Amino acid sequence: MIELVEAEEPDTGEDGPEDVLIVVHARPAKGRRQRCGICQRRCARYDNGEGRRRWRALDLGTLQAVIEADAPRVSCPEHGVTVAAVPWARHGAGHTLPFDDQVAWLATHCSKTAITQLMRIGWRTVGNICTRAWAEVEERVDLLAGLRRIGIDEISYKRHHKYLTIVVDHASGRLLWAEAGRDKATLRKFFDLLGEERSKKITHVSADAAGWIATVVAERCPNAVRVMDPFHVVQVRREALCYREGWKDPPPGCRSSSVKLTAV
């Protein structure tokens, strides 16, 4: 419910006048008040919290806007004393729902610099917003449902000092899962998450020739065909050519192990 809309005069500081700020004074409709910020259950009022607070909203044209409202605390039997939920923002957020959603969408389409400049927020805030928005999506969407063909690989960061194991869905082309480490224990975590029944339904797994991937796939995906990803097919073929032609210096990108080459 909107109680009042006012234009707040700008502060005239050393940097000169800023734009007028549109302040929308609001309060949740009757049925949406005194609800736990985490589970939305209707609870007893605890206290006034820290009084009135503001949530940054999407700009109105060229003017900045905020929603201002009371932020009382409620006592939830399950979650204890929490700030009451408001229908225009996620729990713990300093921005409204449409603001969060716009930032989360931009994060999937724009560069870091474009988002931070356009929305006038820090990169850390973008991360927090994406985490909140994703938590909500994750409750509704099961990314691991109906998986049939997956790809497993590792990527390095910190100049090859650290590694991530990643799993992609070949049907959607989406990244499904990533975890620090590159060993059997790390990959087993993915299949633990997927569960035995769904792992059995995997029909194809692409990967490089890493033994630790092959071992885990063999034990967890008994019905899957293991295939080599195209990058490594090309790489290994090039190496085979080097070996056959007797080149002393293999081209860049080729490993020089004759054990692997003779296996082609």
Ligand SMILES: [Zn+2]
């Ligand atoms: Zn609760």
